Amino acid sequence: SAYTTHGLNSYQVCRYSRQLLVPAFGIAGQEKLLSSSILVIGCGGLGSSAALYLAAAGVGVLGLVDRDTVELNNLHRQIIHSEEAIGTSKVRSAATSCRRINSSLSILEFPNGFSADNALEIVRKFDVVVDATDNLPSRYLISDACVVARKPLVSGAALGLDGQLTVYNHKNGPCYRCLFPVPPPQSACQRCSDSGVLGVVPGIIGSLEALEAIKLASGTGEPLSSRMLIFDASLGRFQNIKLRAKNPSCVACGDNPEITEANFHNMNYEAFTGV
Amino acid sequence: SAYTTHGLNSYQVCRYSRQLLVPAFGIAGQEKLLSSSILVIGCGGLGSSAALYLAAAGVGVLGLVDRDTVELNNLHRQIIHSEEAIGTSKVRSAATSCRRINSSLSILEFPNGFSADNALEIVRKFDVVVDATDNLPSRYLISDACVVARKPLVSGAALGLDGQLTVYNHKNGPCYRCLFPVPPPQSACQRCSDSGVLGVVPGIIGSLEALEAIKLASGTGEPLSSRMLIFDASLGRFQNIKLRAKNPSCVACGDNPEITEANFHNMNYEAFTGV
Amino acid sequence: MWAHSRGGLELLFGSVKCHEVDLDSNEITVEKLLVWIRENLLKERQEMFLKGKSVRPGVLVLINDYDWELMGHLEAPIKDKDSVVFISTLHGG
Amino acid sequence: MWAHSRGGLELLFGSVKCHEVDLDSNEITVEKLLVWIRENLLKERQEMFLKGKSVRPGVLVLINDYDWELMGHLEAPIKDKDSVVFISTLHGG
Ligand SMILES: [Zn+2]
Numbered sequence: 001s002a003y004t005t006h007g008l009n010s011y012q013v014c015r016y017s018r019q020l021l022v023p024a025f026g027i028a029g030q031e032k033l034l035s036s037s038i039l040v041i042g043c044g045g046l047g048s049s050a051a052l053y054l055a056a057a058g059v060g061v062l063g064l065v066d067r068d069t070v071e072l073n074n075l076h077r078q079i080i081h082s083e084e085a086i087g088t089s090k091v092r093s094a095a096t097s098c099r100r101i102n103s104s105l106s107i108l109e110f111p112n113g114f115s116a117d118n119a120l121e122i123v124r125k126f127d128v129v130v131d132a133t134d135n136l137p138s139r140y141l142i143s144d145a146c147v148v149a150r151k152p153l154v155s156g157a158a159l160g161l162d163g164q165l166t167v168y169n170h171k172n173g174p175c176y177r178c179l180f181p182v183p184p185p186q187s188a189c190q191r192c193s194d195s196g197v198l199g200v201v202p203g204i205i206g207s208l209e210a211l212e213a214i215k216l217a218s219g220t221g222e223p224l225s226s227r228m229l230i231f232d233a234s235l236g237r238f239q240n241i242k243l244r245a246k247n248p249s250c251v252a253c254g255d256n257p258e259i260t261e262a263n264f265h266n267m268n269y270e271a272f273t274g275v
Numbered sequence: 276s277a278y279t280t281h282g283l284n285s286y287q288v289c290r291y292s293r294q295l296l297v298p299a300f301g302i303a304g305q306e307k308l309l310s311s312s313i314l315v316i317g318c319g320g321l322g323s324s325a326a327l328y329l330a331a332a333g334v335g336v337l338g339l340v341d342r343d344t345v346e347l348n349n350l351h352r353q354i355i356h357s358e359e360a361i362g363t364s365k366v367r368s369a370a371t372s373c374r375r376i377n378s379s380l381s382i383l384e385f386p387n388g389f390s391a392d393n394a395l396e397i398v399r400k401f402d403v404v405v406d407a408t409d410n411l412p413s414r415y416l417i418s419d420a421c422v423v424a425r426k427p428l429v430s431g432a433a434l435g436l437d438g439q440l441t442v443y444n445h446k447n448g449p450c451y452r453c454l455f456p457v458p459p460p461q462s463a464c465q466r467c468s469d470s471g472v473l474g475v476v477p478g479i480i481g482s483l484e485a486l487e488a489i490k491l492a493s494g495t496g497e498p499l500s501s502r503m504l505i506f507d508a509s510l511g512r513f514q515n516i517k518l519r520a521k522n523p524s525c526v527a528c529g530d531n532p533e534i535t536e537a538n539f540h541n542m543n544y545e546a547f548t549g550v
Numbered sequence: 551m552w553a554h555s556r557g558g559l560e561l562l563f564g565s566v567k568c569h570e571v572d573l574d575s576n577e578i579t580v581e582k583l584l585v586w587i588r589e590n591l592l593k594e595r596q597e598m599f600l601k602g603k604s605v606r607p608g609v610l611v612l613i614n615d616y617d618w619e620l621m622g623h624l625e626a627p628i629k630d631k632d633s634v635v636f637i638s639t640l641h642g643g
Numbered sequence: 644m645w646a647h648s649r650g651g652l653e654l655l656f657g658s659v660k661c662h663e664v665d666l667d668s669n670e671i672t673v674e675k676l677l678v679w680i681r682e683n684l685l686k687e688r689q690e691m692f693l694k695g696k697s698v699r700p701g702v703l704v705l706i707n708d709y710d711w712e713l714m715g716h717l718e719a720p721i722k723d724k725d726s727v728v729f730i731s732t733l734h735g736g
Pocket residue numbers: 174175176177178179246247250251252253254
């Protein structure tokens with residue numbers, strides 16, 4: 001029988017049994033997931049549900065990046081943190097919550113944040129990257145790092161009652177710069193940062209990010225590459241969008257990229273985005 | 276200013292500040308949510324994310340129903356429970372996790388489950404009901420109880436890589452029996468119970484259930500009444516479906532209902548569904 | 551037209567979720583489509599999908615994302631570019 | 644046709660997410676639609692939506708759920724029953 005030849009031990013067969021029963025995932029999917037490594041950048045609203053579901057599902061190595069500490073006004077949406085964690089490192093708090101669910105998980109903690117200095121070194125340790133950040137410079141930085149290091153990037157965002165989700169830099173799909181070669185004017189971003197978010201909206205998008213990361217790591221289903229989900233929480237509607245392919249003249253992922261391993265450390269994403 | 280006339284104290288203004296900034300929700304939405312009561316029936320895969328996001332968002336009273344205890348094979352999807360809770364009551368474990376996030380929450384625990392004997396008494400204590408169960412008899416029982424007690428019902432389901440979400444018994448929308456007056460044959464259900472679920476799929480649907488419950492309790496946006504979301508996790512696609520209205524000849528919510536408060540206690544949902 | 555099956559029903563069609571169906575005429579009814587499916591796509595376990603002339607209890611029929619009750623039930627017309635989805639209600643969680 | 648705005652852009656249109664636009668001719672281009680929107684719907688802060696003849700950086704244009712890059716960019720044709728969505732990329736989380 002399959003149970004005598006696969007690489008799961010009896011504890012894993014029990015823990016993941018309901019998942020092993022899904023024909024399109026099965027033992028092969030669980031084995032791939034258990035031997036994969038996934039990096040979640042940002043342990044806030046998106047990262048809370050993304051990290052918890054990746055930990056529960058049985059990813060082999062989970063990476064957590066955030067340099068902030070937990071604040072009271074995070075708790076309306078950041079369900080990975082508890083009141084007693086207020087004032088402590090978000091990465092440490094998130095890792096503790098993940099271990100409570102799944103003590104067999106290996107967790108790599110990066111409490112110093114993500115910058116042009118450490119991005120490539122961190123990203124190279126992982127198979128799949130999840131962008132769960134909340135600002136524009138990070139979105140360009142993470143996309144560029146994933147392009148240079150050749151990693152697929154699951155990217156989610158949420159604001160107010162709106163959410164967006166896609167997979168960048170996978171097969172022939174676009175990277176973030178293919179879609180947005182020029183950053184938006186500062187005036188368009190300022191208003192965003194002031195407008196808040198209904199707590200469960202990043203929770204929904206973060207769970208969907210975990211799903212896409214699990215699909216990529218386990219080889220299940222069709223990843224959301226060259227496609228985007230647009231969520232309108234007010235109406236309870238999702239739109240399924242068909243996106244462009246990779247742009248051959250993209251400065252990051254194109255045929256003659258300007259952004260390379262050699263010059264990556266010199267990039268200034270705050271200056272580029274005007275933040 | 277608005278801050279001097281509303282009913283939030285300074286602790287609440289801080290805790291929920293990012294949510295108060297959402298124009299369509301705001302102080303009025305938060306006040307309504309804080310004075311509302313929401314019942315989550317089932318503390319499993321759907322109930323985990325539903326209850327955590329309701330607790331974090333600041334519902335006034337959260338009700339939790341489940342008669343089961345936590346098992347190891349729950350933990351791949353039931354992120355509200357930890358390894359140390361294995362063997363203990365799911366309701367107790369879920370309540371502990373919700374209080375860790377929000378100690379100002381009032382929680383009503385119902386560890387004896389939901390049956391025709393106690394359904395009306397329980398449902399009447401709440402403004403909105405969330406069906407987060409995993410079986411067919413419960414779905415008819417909960418819908419009928421909500422119709423008799425006149426409560427809107429947020430209903431989610433997940434299996435394999437598929438998910439479904441709608442709101443029953445709200446305004447002119449249908450109840451569960453309007454859509455499914457006759458239960459499916461036993462043979463069609465047996466196969467479902469054996470086929471497992473990818474853990475994050477009920478997580479996504481449960482978060483969407485929390486959103487719809489928050490929308491109903493706070494008067495925000497358009498609830499998913501007479502509409503249904505159909506989720507295909509393999510493709511990462513949602514379909515937005517327009518459903519029928521309430522059926523005037525429905526035995527539960529129609530003009531001359533056969534199911535009433537007087538005979539509710541005599542209903543046998545296991546026999547009706549052949550389970 | 552396209553016929554889709556979801557919520558486990560695709561297992562009855564060899565795990566294929568989408569079937570392109572060439573209509574002989576410009577327009578048929580759902581009732582006639584069900585006959586065609588029974589004769590051409592559904593090889594076994596018909597009782598898992600059909601009951602009498604209709605679908606079995608627990609199956610919703612959607613025509614271009616509208617509940618078939620809004621479109622005429624068994625009499626609902628289907629044209630060449632329409633999409634018909636058969637979805638089994640789920641109970642799990 | 645219908646013009647929709649999302650991701651915060653609706654605030655530029657008086658918080659109205661959907662506008663029905665009657666086209667004078669059978670078919671126009673996105674470029675002409677942008678001119679029409681500037682003259683008829685967009686009362687203030689045009690720089691939050693437009694830059695030159697196109698939309699500002701950070702705005703995606705979707706025609707019937709397809710990225711406008713796939714449909715011809717500014718030259719993409721729009722017909723009477725089409726749906727055009729303008730969506731601002733989000734960075735929050
Ligand atoms: Zn690119």
